Amino acid sequence: MSTGLRSARTARGWSQERLVREIEQYARRNVTDVASTASLRVYVSEWENGKRTISDRYAAILRKLLGVIDRELRDTEPAPAAQSADGYDELLSRIDAAGSVGESMVKTFNDQTELLRTMDRQMGAAGLIDQMTGHLAALEDALNFAVLPSARRPVALALAGASTLAAWQAIDSGAVERAWRHYELAKRAARDAETPMYLAHAMAEQAYVLCEAGRPGLAVELVRDAQRTVGQSGSARLRAWLYAAEAEVCAHAGMPDDCRRALDAAEANIPPGPEDRDPDMLSIFLNGVHLARWRGNVLALLGDGDAVTSLYGALERMDPTFVRARAGMHTDLAQAHLTRAEYDDAHTHLRQARLLASRTGSVRQRRRVDMLSARL
Structure with a gap:
């Protein structure tokens, strides 16, 4: 049984029929041949029930559609590399x-x-x-x-x-x-x-995995350890980013005072002007507009009514190429409107968020949309 395929499909909120349609659309876009609709329905069912092995050709399509690696798709562990008796020539070549x-x-x-x-x-x-x-x-x-x-x-x-x-x-x-x-x-x-800056960045982003796994307290500790790792040697933009990350995980951990202090520290450290890239830290996009959006997200998590003002201001100024970030912002606005019992506005933003999350294939944003939709 391919629980990997089934899990990836259901995480997207797709039925087996939707997956068949997506395979057919992929084939048309890329001018490649796939089986008939009736056969694909059988294939998907048999792949998921372990009655048919996913061929390499279809695995390549499914990986792109579902955003999974081969091991996750097929529920297999990578095979150990073959070792020769005398591998010195190969080693030296590498x-x-x-x-x-x-x-x-x-x-x-x-x-x-x-x-x-x-x-x-x-x-x-x-x-x-x-x-x-x-x-x-x-x-x-x-x-x-x-x-x-x-x-x-x-x-x-x-x-x-x-x-x-x-x-x-x-x-x-x-x-x-x-x-x-x-x-x-x-x-x-x-x-x-x-490079302590890159180490601190990786540590703070890893805290999001802990937070979404239900360990926000541990996530707070990891972000603060990241701040100590870089100290004052990091750029001002990175320090602002780390404070904003701390604010978000503190909000999830139910620490509103710490959250607001971290937001204020982020505001104090962010460099002025529209530039959002740091020559020493290209992994980070952060300027005043991004920070306003982040502040709105955090305030929405706290149930603060001021989140709406911050988010609308950021939405108007946001770079339209940040499609996934816009999906997150619409989700944040829906959450903020729900807090204020403004259900029509919340529904409007959830619809936009769902469309954008579907466009980018964001399972993370779709889960947020589904959770908020259940409150309407």
Whole structure:
């Protein structure tokens, strides 16, 4: 029985019939052949009941549609690599290849991460699963066989940035165990690169996994440990981001006073102006508009009526290419309106949030929408 396929499908809120339609639409978009509708219905049922093995061709389609890696789709563990009796030639070949990774190759890795980040922001993570998996594998391979620190550090830094992106994509896809493992990889890479800023960022984002797993108190401790890790050596934008993250997890932990203090600290640290990227911390997007949206999200979690004003102001000024973030903002507005018993407005924003979450394949946002819809 393929519980992986069934779990990924139900996490999206899709019926088997919807999955069949999505496979057919994918085939039309990509000009590829699939079985007839009647046959696909049988295939999906048999895949989920263990009566038919998912072929590699259909697995490639399903991974992109559902945003899962092959192991999650097929419920299998990766096979151990075959070992030869004498592997020194292969080992030295890999060491030589890793040693030849220069600045241009590292730049190519970083450019690929940035491209995947842009595509994820606009379209969602599901369709990028194979590209991201291959990208991480290439970076890990380059790092594993790089010997000297001068060769390891730039590759490790590139891996730290790519791993945090992959982890956040996994959270959005509902794959929390994969997200946790990616964050552990990001932390190891950041330590190898000797970059406290990237380490602190990975630690604070990992706190979201704890928070959504029902351990917000532990998440607060992890974010504060991240703040101590970077201290005053981090950029002002990163410190503002860490305070905002602390405020959000404090809200989930039922710590309103700590939450408001952290929000004030974030406001005090955010650099002025519209720029949202830090040259030393490209993984973070944060300026006054983003922080206003974040503040609205936190106030909505606290049940504060001022959340509506903050969120509407941020929505008007938000970059339209941040499609997934807009889905989150509409969800936040729905929650804020529900707190004020403004049910028509809440319903309007939930409808918008559901459409955008469906467009980006965000399991995380869909769950929030479903929970709030149950309150209407």
